[in-house]
């Protein structure tokens with residue numbers, strides 16, 4: 001890294017010891033000055049190693065404030081009173097709050113207080129650090145926050161007030177908070193009324209359903225403002241300029257898990273404050289030239305659609321409904337006939353079978369994102385192993401009987417499935433991983449499902465294939481009539497769930513439902529297109545675990 005000129009350097013007192021403290025545009029560092037007789041008071045906790053240099057990236061400093069030393073304690077009273085001797089000699093102090101890495105991708109707010117000999121020096125430090133923070137233009141100053149009071153364990157408001165709002169105040173972020181009053185309140189407000197020009201970003205406090213509302217509100221608003229017709233599947237959508245922050249307060253918090261590595265409200269609040277940006281692809285889903293929904297994580301037909309449809313009927317069971325419906329759906333072992341056509345993404349870096357994972361600063365997302373942002377024509381090379389008869393104008397066509405058809409636009413890792421549905425999927429490479437699980441025995445399907453939680457490759461099975469695609473279509477073997485759709489929407493017994501070939505038996509229903517990020521779609525025949533990097537999140541992506549993780553102070557440099 002290029003050597004940065006020093007902005008300030010002084011010898012300051014930290015926890016009864018003298019430190020050489022230095023600031024440049026990139027780093028704040030402090031290193032204990034070697035003295036013959038170390039002055040460490042016996043009872044005081046001393047987290048820093050003697051002689052070790054400590055550093056905090058300026059981009060991860062949250063705030064700096066002068067300290068009233070006479071009061072003896074810091075604002076929150078966590079630290080003990082400074083020994084009289086030190087405060088007499090160094091009567092002025094300032095505290096720097098910064099991001100510290102904790103276990104499993106968690107971030108925490110840490111404080112370090114430096115004592116100065118003179119008031120002018122103290123003020124100079126505070127002012128210089130503040131100037132550096134002001135220069136960080138990617139940081140949000142005004143945020144529009146939506147809280148779902150009924151998400152997850154209904155703790156959204158408490159989580160925001162107790163864990164997030166104090167951090168926003170510390171970082172001088174002003175907020176306008178709306179507690180939602182009904183489903184789709186946030187979506188509709190964003191789409192129509194919200195004065196978006198006043199804000200640097202929008203934040204949702206809730207789960208994946210709430211995040212989906214934000215995506216729908218913001219993407220629709222952006223298209224409307226730019227005169228783009230969402231009903232046209234071929235239309236190139238305009239990317240959203242405002243970033244979205246997620247404070248996890250839902251049941252699974254999959255999106256949060258995939259973009260910061262953990263569903264922890266404090267970590268997410270800190271990612272928002274430092275102004276991180278993680279681009280994300282969005283899939284648009286259409287039926288007959290009519291826009292249905294956007295999806296950012298999973299589109300699942302067959303197994304995952306059936307699990308969701310069944311679990312929706314058992315909401316009274318609480319979160320246990322997913323296990324119950326999952327088990328029941330596995331036992332029913334239904335397969336569905338239809339045609340999948342897709343446009344393979346063969347001109348890009350990366351495959352679904354890669355060992356590398358999408359992590360912060362992902363090279364594959366950067367490379368492919370650039371490729372797709374340049375209006376690349378949707379023509380692909382054909383795979384030499386696939387017969388020409390399976391291609392139609394660059395599209396590959398597969399007919400068959402499927403237990404599951406899944407399109408994973410991200411790994412879909414979550415605490416229940418740490419590897420996810422497609423471990424090597426990328427957040428922002430302009431593709432989705434299309435996983436086709438053909439009809440097989442119950443035992444083999446179980447083996448496939450179990451591999452999602454083990455070290456074995458879930459795609460390495462004869463009845464499973466996976467393709468990285470830019471667009472796909474699915475048409476069920478039998479066309480749905482409008483009356484069937486009406487029945488379905490009314491929640492009545494689906495007549496189509498009687499096998500067409502053998503009306504007397506109920507061996508396998510004709511249609512499943514599409515699970516679109518946890519919502520059921522009203523149509524089985526759909527067309528899906530990936531819009532590369534359509535939205536941006538206040539997130540960094542999952543960081544690689546630091547190699548010095550087991551050292552006592554992860555900020556040591």
Ligand SMILES: Nc1ncnc2c1ncn2[C@@H]1O[C@H](COP(=O)(O)OP(=O)(O)OP(=O)(O)O)[C@@H](O)[C@H]1O
Pocket residue numbers: 147148149150151152153179180181182183184185205206207208209210211213249250251252253518
């Ligand atoms: N005030 C409200 N009253 C009822 N429903 C609401 C309200 N605000 C938001 N919702 C809806 O609640 C649904 C679930 O919210 P959220 O995603 O925050 O929590 P969740 O427990 O993780 O739910 P899920 O697991 O179904 O996504 C969302 O789809 C959202 O549309």
